[in-house]
Amino acid sequence: MTEKFTDRLPLSRTGLDRACEQRADAEFLPTLLTDPATRVLWLHGGNAPVRHGALQFAGADSLQYDDAAQEGAEPRLVVYLGRTAQSHVVLAVARPDESVERLGEFIAGGGPVPAGESLQWLGLRDVAATLSPVDSGTFVEAVAIANWHEKHAFCPRCGAKTVVTQSGWVRECTQDQSQHFPRTDPAVIVAITDHEDRILLGANAAWGGTRYSVLAGFVEPGESLEAAVVREIHEEAGVWVTDVTYKGSQPWPFPASLMLGFTAKATSQEVKADGEEILSVKWFSREELARAVEEGGMGIPSSVSIARALIDDWYGGPVPEPKVLEN
Ligand SMILES: [Zn+2]
Structure with missing residues (x-):
């Protein structure tokens, strides 16, 4: 099953x-x-x-x-x-x-x-x-x-102190009594495949360039999730995607994200990393990914993340990782 x-x-x-x-x-x-x-x-x-x-x-x-x-x-x-x-x-x-x-x-x-x-x-x-x-x-x-x-200790409207109300789920301004509710930042994260069913992974500059993952980005104000997927992927990997399909979501409170997982199909195989946030992007077949991780020392995201869930879902099970030697 x-x-x-x-x-x-x-x-x-x-x-x-x-x-x-x-x-x-x-x-x-x-x-x-x-x-x-x-x-x-x-x-x-x-x-x-x-x-x-x-x-x-x-x-x-x-x-x-x-x-x-x-x-x-x-x-x-x-x-x-x-x-x-x-x-x-x-x-x-x-x-x-x-x-x-x-x-x-x-x-x-x-x-x-x-x-x-x-x-x-x-x-x-x-x-x-x-x-x-x-x-x-x-x-x-x-x-x-x-x-x-x-x-959120201070009111975004007037700068006065806010106090906790409603059993901890609202903050209220001590000056203008405006109420402020907990916020969550939606971010899209996408497993992109090409017509050979290879997956596109990128090396994020923030991870030192040795760990590859699926691409992700925050949804901008006034933007649909689907539009955010198309924009972010083109921005980071220089490729347009289609068939944007929702998979599932996971809260990621570091500090306040909700990760919304998608799959999408690339319209071409030509890709180019933005060079700032993403240092390089590569297509991987299942064999290539397993080999790079097992023998090449390439890092992939931890199994707590939705990024890893998207990769494993495409792979057809957990991507095998090198055994850590107990000492
Ligand atoms: Zn206020």
Whole structure:
């Protein structure tokens, strides 16, 4: 049985019911914060506590303790994430100088983390693929909403401070009361093939020119996704494409993207990298790609990314990678 494309997208899995109809109730979140059953996911520098391949949660009492609070400091960000069948889940973002050891004690249930029990603070990209669907979805949601809050402390209309309302899903201006909602930046990412069914991959300057991937770019204001695909590909690879077909999407909160995956057909085989963002573009047959990766040391995107999902989907399964020697 062939794998469904969306099954290849670890960050697109969900499991939490966001219960967004409850967010506007001003008493909803404060009540949860006094409920011993509420589970708190702490983020520290974008990392979350993980043990035995699962996210680790603290009780609501962890919010009472603040070892980094100074006079006049902003309150810590707390956002309602959603509910499972068992409990409500809340995000708390630690101050940068807060002690992860102290937070670890709350996560371990009030005492020090037991010896031999390694609680690790890990990033979403490091761990998402190995988490359960509900943990992965929770972590993605937490990172995405935390990133948005971090960049929207001030009103885009008048520059005054904004404050968090609606259980963490709206910021409101303290001067003109305008409301500001979390934003997501759509980006298209495209597996382009030619009439021989070869795939077009480019070496991005940002990756040092040795890693090849499918081409991608942000959607511009007033542009359809299909038009963005055609424009971006011509810009980066000098080739026009047709038959633009949607495959699936994956949130990519680094900091705020939603990656929309497409396939498209090139109208010619002549390609030319833009030389700025993309250093070189090449056509690969399946054999050529496997050989370049396995023997030639060519890098391809990690299996967490939709880029890799598009490449594997075209390849007909995971592209074999060289075995990493354990030492
Ligand atoms: Zn304002």
